[in-house]
Amino acid sequence: MEKHYAVIGDPIEHSLSPGMHNAGYLALGIDAAYQRFQVEPSHLAEAVEGLCALGFSGWNVTLPHKETIIPFLDTLTPEAQRAGAVNTVKIHEGQRIGHNTDGDGFVRSVHGDLNGFKGKRAVLLGAGGAAKGIALALAAQGMHVHILNRTPEKATALVELVKKWGGMATSGEFAPGDWMEAVDLLVQTTSVGLRGEHFPFSMQGISDRALVVDIIFNPSETVFLQDAKKQGCRTLNGLGMLLYQGAYAWEFWLGGQAPIEAMQRGLKEQL
Numbered sequence: 001m002e003k004h005y006a007v008i009g010d011p012i013e014h015s016l017s018p019g020m021h022n023a024g025y026l027a028l029g030i031d032a033a034y035q036r037f038q039v040e041p042s043h044l045a046e047a048v049e050g051l052c053a054l055g056f057s058g059w060n061v062t063l064p065h066k067e068t069i070i071p072f073l074d075t076l077t078p079e080a081q082r083a084g085a086v087n088t089v090k091i092h093e094g095q096r097i098g099h100n101t102d103g104d105g106f107v108r109s110v111h112g113d114l115n116g117f118k119g120k121r122a123v124l125l126g127a128g129g130a131a132k133g134i135a136l137a138l139a140a141q142g143m144h145v146h147i148l149n150r151t152p153e154k155a156t157a158l159v160e161l162v163k164k165w166g167g168m169a170t171s172g173e174f175a176p177g178d179w180m181e182a183v184d185l186l187v188q189t190t191s192v193g194l195r196g197e198h199f200p201f202s203m204q205g206i207s208d209r210a211l212v213v214d215i216i217f218n219p220s221e222t223v224f225l226q227d228a229k230k231q232g233c234r235t236l237n238g239l240g241m242l243l244y245q246g247a248y249a250w251e252f253w254l255g256g257q258a259p260i261e262a263m264q265r266g267l268k269e270q271l
């Protein structure tokens with residue numbers, strides 16, 4: 001019997017997840033279909049009931065519902081509890097299980113280029129929802145996480161959260177500084193660059209050993225990444241994070257190994 005999956009969010013029309021997952025089903029001959037639905041915040045409860053009533057096997061959750069969906073679920077996995085946010089829901093024996101694959105998806109996307117996490121230094125620019133999942137996942141891998149945010153109170157709150165889960169974290173001024181010489185992994189998690197804007201400060205002085213990631217994937221190379229490249233750093237955009245969070249969601253729903261190459265082709269064909 002055909003299985004049904006979806007992504008819910010608002011806005012949702014630009015989501016690349018349906019193309020990515022459907023390409024994977026096609027590649028493995030799985031009888032399933034993945035759709036996208038725009039769900040306004042005031043209709044979230046009804047949308048969850050509706051998806052359950054229609055027999056959906058699971059769905060992804062994106063902005064602005066990742067935290068507000070939690071009261072409508074039955075249980076959370078440790079990953080979702082740690083992030084305080086859900087990006088994947090599975091219906092299992094009538095139970096609504098909330099899971100989060102964003103952090104581990106990010107970790108997997110940098111794994112090959114970073115060559116180990118333990119004892120290395122990550123610097124995060126931003127302290128919003130995306131930064132939170134990434135900070136917790138990197139700290140869980142044994143990295144020291146240094147958080148810089150325009151609004152410093154949000155950086156210190158995220159440091160406390162990382163420490164609460166047993167990780168190592170510090171915060172600092174949202175500006176160039178000594179961190180630039182010691183950083184192994186620099187992650188740009190703010191929305192700056194989505195519309196072609198310059199980042200508030202230059203990457204001049206950054207160690208060329210650093211791997212620099214911008215979680216934005218459209219545009220495929222932000223001004224921030226161009227700047228980092230000019231300093232001699234290796235760079236990655238957010239497409240890898242999108243791919244691997246999707247692959248982990250797939251594996252959570254269907255078991256086995258997600259068809260990474262087919263999903264990656266499905267993503268790239270849309271860009």
Ligand code: ATR
Pocket residue numbers: 125126127128129130131149150151154189190191192200
């Ligand atoms: P998301 O869930 O996508 O991370 P968010 O929770 O709204 O979105 O977080 C947005 C992040 O981008 C925040 O860290 C925000 O900084 P503030 O906490 O100071 O608001 C950051 N951000 C957005 N616009 C910015 C700008 N022009 N300069 C610096 N930081 C910016």
